Amino acid sequence: MKAIRGTRDILPDEVGYWQWVEATAREILAAAAYREIRTPIFEATELFERGIGEATDVVGKEMYTFVDRGDRSITLRPEGTAGAARSYIEKKLFAEGGVQRLWYVGPMFRYERPQQGRQRQFHQIGLELFGSDDPRADVETVAVATDILQALGLKNLTLLLNSVGEKDDRARYRQALVEYLTPYKEELDADSQDRLDRNPLRILDSKDEATKKIVADAPSILDFLGDNAKRHFDRVQMLLSELEISYQLDSRLVRGLDYYTHTAFEIQSADLGAQATVCGGGRYDGLVEELGGKPTPAVGWAIGLERLIILLQQLGERSAIVPDFYVVSRGEAAESQATVLAQKLRRSGFKVELDLSGSAFSKQFKRGDRSGAKACLVLGDAEAEAKTVQLKWLQTGEQKTLTQSELLSAEGELKVALNQ
RNA sequence: GCGGGCGUAGCCAAGUGGUUAAGGCAGUGGAUUGUGGUUCCACCAUUCGCCGGUUCAAUUCCGGUCGUCCGCCCCA
Structure with missing residues (x-):
């Protein structure tokens, strides 16, 4: 289809x-x-x-x-x-x-x-x-x-x-235009000949060279106002x-x-x-x-x-929407926590993309990088166990560990950091 | 509606009447069982828009058709 x-x-x-x-x-x-x-x-x-x-x-x-x-x-x-x-x-x-x-x-x-x-x-x-x-x-x-x-x-x-x-001006002009063009009828292009009675004003913007020449000396509408x-x-x-x-x-x-x-x-x-x-x-x-x-x-x-x-x-003007955070997670407990964390962050007004692949961390980071996100949030077994999350800023590579609740309550700070 | 160009993978693109249809980008897997932007390896079109014809053989030639692009027409 x-x-x-x-x-x-x-x-x-x-x-x-x-x-x-x-x-x-x-x-x-x-x-x-x-x-x-x-x-x-x-x-x-x-x-x-x-x-x-x-x-x-x-x-x-x-x-x-x-x-x-x-x-x-x-x-x-x-x-x-x-x-x-x-x-x-x-x-x-x-x-x-x-x-x-x-x-x-x-x-x-x-x-x-x-x-x-x-x-x-x-x-x-x-x-x-x-x-x-x-x-x-x-x-x-x-x-x-x-x-x-x-x-x-x-x-x-x-x-x-x-x-x-x-309306009257146009009618008078139309008449004058037809009077001017009629003697040249044979020299006009076929389309224009056709338009002579049907819609003569359109002949004025013909692209045909011969017609253009004839039209150049035609009366102007402005003189008929x-x-x-x-x-x-x-x-x-x-x-x-x-x-x-x-x-x-x-x-x-x-x-x-x-x-x-x-x-x-x-x-x-x-x-x-x-x-x-x-x-x-x-x-x-x-x-x-x-x-x-x-x-x-x-x-x-x-x-x-x-x-x-x-x-x-x-x-080349562009206005692509890019996530603030790209969430990288691996392992069942971590994946669950990451899902919840992502949704909570979205509710706080962040743009968050969750990696759903379950593949190796290196692959997930690669995709995170390509997504254009400012930062990755990383959850693995250790983080799931401790209810923490790694926050990694992709431009600097700077990374720190904080608890998930600390992350969620740092809304203001994060927004400032994201806008830099 | 008229005239002309083009149609090979998601994108760009080479190619030839004859067993396996280059290459690049993107993608997927791996090197690296938990850390990206570099690198390396592997995989990624039984098929060349579609239908028909010519031929022993067609993605390649021919016809039709569909789509797209350029011009006309028209219009924003």
Whole structure:
């Protein structure tokens, strides 16, 4: 049996990275008053069709959709925003006050060709801020994202920023873009020709050289922003500068999901190959209404955890959990006493690994050394007889005998010694 | 979904149309019946992702399939 294509096990050697990322994010999110929300992993298919947009690739060809035994069309969530918005509307979270700050973490599912940094089951941590159309909200979410990435020690990241304007701005721009591109239709790559009517904005970030050349002189969305959108975007940029968050304007940055308006941003890494985007997000003022709620402005983003962890592994950052004590014992009475001693020490807050092999002391010490433990606790026949234990510090080789009860009551001293 | 590379032990990795498939790391046992990080010895793939074909003979050649990686697409 094998894990199915596009899924993988996160093994104990790697899981420390995940815990570290989640703990760091949790702390920073809490500091900015975001509260966790846990929504179902599957939802009605219609939620994503309406929320994300039927014309998008995510909905059109990447969803895990099935009919359940009650004849309902169900889809494994391909992203987190639609579910959060659904919950916000259904559970009337707007009733709790003007602004709702939410975050989530968990698996998402998209049927794509797997590559490094792109699985079919992948994980995102994301944030949504409902109920404010203030540019300060946009900036706050970006700042939280950059703080998380920075706290993890990531370097070489670029924040790309754009505005896709309000709905009308986007419609006018779309028309102008199609008008500009249509005469060149034959020179565009096949994918882009296809997108010309379906989703022309996506042509802007084509990787095809010929297309890139044509697109270079295309009109810029920024010239099509209405007064409102322009004012909003200017304020976002000003506040980012005041926060000393550097960014790069990229008028070709478009988001793939239909719900985005105004600010769009991505944080990219140069160290990820084709899957460069670690964090993507923006404002989506139309989504809540689209899903049947009252018109509600909102901003949010999601971080791809697999990609983030690839970067952390490249940095060699590690946070392995290593025992304080490795317990070496031999002989029936000693083994029993060692078991009890180990458990009592754990209850006092020490990390204790018990050697279960029963093999020669030299072997047990060797394993103790490899475990990375600070000290070994040694019990043999003599110690069992006298109810004592040998405490051996592995770095210095210093060793002393004390009674088992002395060891247990020396908690404070031991903790000090372990921290040196 | 499209194009391409790769698939030998837990990990890294050499190799060949023909009796026993190098080596290193890790692991296990021993030298050392009670003291580690060094050293030495032994053991550790009847099998080369899987299925089929060619052949007297295939891990090696061919086809398919599965997986993975790179690019496209898409996206976090």
